[in-house]
Amino acid sequence: MKIDVSTTDLAHYQGDLIALPVFEGKLDEAGPFQDVDSALNGRLTKLAELESFEGKAEQHLVYNPDGKLGAGRVLLYGVGPRASFSGHDARLLAVAAARAGGFCKAKSIGIAVPKVAKAKQDAVIHGIASGVVMGGYSFDTYKADAKPAVLEDVTILSKDLGGARRRQAKALVEAGQRVGVEVNRARDLVNGPANDVTPETLAATAKAIGKEHGVKVKVRNRAECEKLGMGL
Numbered sequence: 001m002k003i004d005v006s007t008t009d010l011a012h013y014q015g016d017l018i019a020l021p022v023f024e025g026k027l028d029e030a031g032p033f034q035d036v037d038s039a040l041n042g043r044l045t046k047l048a049e050l051e052s053f054e055g056k057a058e059q060h061l062v063y064n065p066d067g068k069l070g071a072g073r074v075l076l077y078g079v080g081p082r083a084s085f086s087g088h089d090a091r092l093l094a095v096a097a098a099r100a101g102g103f104c105k106a107k108s109i110g111i112a113v114p115k116v117a118k119a120k121q122d123a124v125i126h127g128i129a130s131g132v133v134m135g136g137y138s139f140d141t142y143k144a145d146a147k148p149a150v151l152e153d154v155t156i157l158s159k160d161l162g163g164a165r166r167r168q169a170k171a172l173v174e175a176g177q178r179v180g181v182e183v184n185r186a187r188d189l190v191n192g193p194a195n196d197v198t199p200e201t202l203a204a205t206a207k208a209i210g211k212e213h214g215v216k217v218k219v220r221n222r223a224e225c226e227k228l229g230m231g232l
Contacts, residue, residue, distance in 0.1 A: 001136065003129055003154045003177055005161045005169045008110075011039035011069055013157060016106030018071035019097035021090075021114040022055035023082045032112035032157075033076070040068060044076065056080060057089070060096055062104075071110065075100045085116060087123030091131035098135025098151065105150050113158035121160070125169050126176040128156055133180025139191040182209075 010018065010032055020032040027033060027048055037044040044063065047053070053061050057080035062073055077096050079089045094111055101109045111128050113121070132154050140146035161169045189197050189205065203219040210217035220228070 001133065001149070001151060001154060001177075003132065003156065003173050005125075005156045005158070005166055005173060006110075007159050007162045007166075008155070008157060010035045010110075010112055010157055013110040013155065014070040015108035015110050015153070015155065016071070017073040017075060017097070017101050017104060017108075018069070018110040018112065018157075019075040019077055019093060019100070020112050021079045021093050022053075022076055023085070023114065024055040024057070024078060024080050026055060026082065031115050036069065036074065040065060044074070048076065054078070058092065058096070060100070062100055073100070073104055073106070079114065082116075085114065085124075086120070087127035090114075090124040090127035091134070094128040094131030095135035098132045098154075101151050102136065107150055108153040108155070109151065110155045110157050113156060113160070122168075122172055125156060125172045126179075129173040129176025130180040130183070131176075133177055134183055137184045137187060139188065141188065141192065185209075 006013075010020070018036070020036055022033045023029075023031070027045060033044060043065075047061060047063055051061055053059055053076060055078040057078055059076075059078035061076040063076065065071065065074055075097055077093050079085055079093055090113075097109055097111050100106075109132075111132065113124060113128070116124055136149055136151050138149075156169070156173065185205075189202065206219065207217050209215070
């Protein structure tokens, strides 16, 4: 999966789905929702009223703009109150975007960054990058007909990510993507049956991760564990 950042106008983003974060009770304020709603002549506002969408945490709607946007689908996702919004909430937004993209077999999705204080921007970008990887996870190791992931390209969209800020954002994206990949690797270990994920398998995996990232790994045998009083 490729994750990039862009200052492309939301209404002109070319992709299969675009995810718009919406703060609770803030449909009428300037931000991603209003930018796209204006391009659609208020249709998102009408949809939100019809479906009682208020931007409460984890509320979501999917809308088909019928060719009136660059994106094929629009996901409205409630992120709750502005004051408490955090990187964790941004991660949930990205997870929802990846899952909605999977439902409509999207190859490319855009995720809009909500307008937040500069002090929160780094955590938000990192959260989006890790969340979109986690949201695309599926455990299909033992499926004979397992299919490769459809999602290929993710674009994090914000007008604030130009110039030097773009370079900083790309570094945050890389770090967040690594977190998502490793969380998914841990999920594979948790989901695997005990006859496959043995202590020896865990030890070998830990060593491989350590080698990959330049971290020293010490694996203790039974005698060493008993000597340390590790009774379990």
